[in-house]
Amino acid sequence: MADRVHPGQDSPPATAAETSPVKPGPAPGTYVVQIPKDQIYRYPPPENAQRYQKYSRRSRRSCSLCCCMCWIVSILFLLVLFLGIASGILYLVFRPKAINYTIENVSIKRFGLNSTAKSNQLTTPVMSPEFEVTVRAKNPNSKIGVYYRGEGSVVAVSYAGVGLCAGRWPGFYQPARNVTVFKTVMVGEGIRLSRDAYLGLMGQQRTGEIPFGLDLKVPVRVKFGSVKTWTVTVKVGCDVAVDKLGVDASVVSNKCRVRVLPWKSI
Missing domain, CATH: 1.20.5 (Single alpha-helices involved in coiled-coils or other helix-helix interfaces)
Structure with missing residues (x-):
């Protein structure tokens, strides 16, 4: 009886290449460059x-x-x-309140206005005005005092936008609930008004109401209880009218405005 032969028993095992699917290669005419990731x-x-x-x-x-x-x-x-x-x-x-300023008196010791000047004259005279102004400062605060510094202060009088004379604010301390009245003298030299301003001033002298501007800039330190602030600037602008240009002039009207510049000193 012949022996049976089973095919595949003695045949070599299949390789991995023969069992795994074949990957398609790159298309003709292309190149693959491999670079390490690092x-x-x-x-x-x-x-x-x-x-x-x-x-x-x-x-x-x-x-x-x-x-x-x-x-x-x-x-x-x-x-x-x-x-x-x-x-x-x-x-x-x-509860701070603004200090109230009032112009109580204006004494004009020298001005140089020629009352006989004619309207057709070509030039106006050179003037050297001298003013003495009395100021009343009222501090209504109950716990706040003010240190006024004379050094660096400016007090000036003007007419029709032209500065006539200037002086200084006196230095002093004003306690709480206090009224202080003081005088300041202002002197100017070589002042010449325009022809229209000069003639207008002459006409206002005849009517008995001459307007001037009074500007004050004063460095101060405010005292809250026992604490003093840094130096700030108090600016006061006043519109003042007097009845005549003389030593015995009377104030007809006055109105003052107060501004405090906390971050600016003179």
Whole structure:
């Protein structure tokens, strides 16, 4: 009886290439370049290395500058917030009121106005005015005093926008609930008005109402209880009218406006 032969028993096993599916190759005319991944991310091309370093340094500087600006803005915000809170507390505690200023008397010792001047004259005379002004300052506050500084102060008289004479505000301390009356002398030299202003001044002298402007700028320090502020500027603008140009002139009308510049000194 013949032996049976089973096909495939003695045949060699199939290889992996024969069992795995065949991958399609690249299309004709194309090339595949394989580069290690670490070289792509860690090593820029030589022509871009310098540019990469420049951009990296710029980015670090930008971050540092942003952090610095954030700190500065935060500090300024906290400072403004603190000052606002402190100002609110001071206002609630002391209830500050503006000081009232009044021009009580204006004595014109010298002016140089020629009452016989004619309207057709070509030139106006050169004047050297001298004014003595009495000012009344009333402090209505119950817990606030004011230190006036004479140094750096300016008191000036003008007519029709032309400065006539100037002087200084005396230095003194005005306590709470106090009324202080003082005099200041102002002198000017070489003043010449325009022809129209000069003739207008002559006409107003005849009517008995001559308007002048009185401007005061005084550096002061305000005292809240036992605390003194920094030096601020008080500006007072007054519209004053007198009946004549003489030593015995009387004030016909006066109105003063007060402004305080807390961040500006003279």
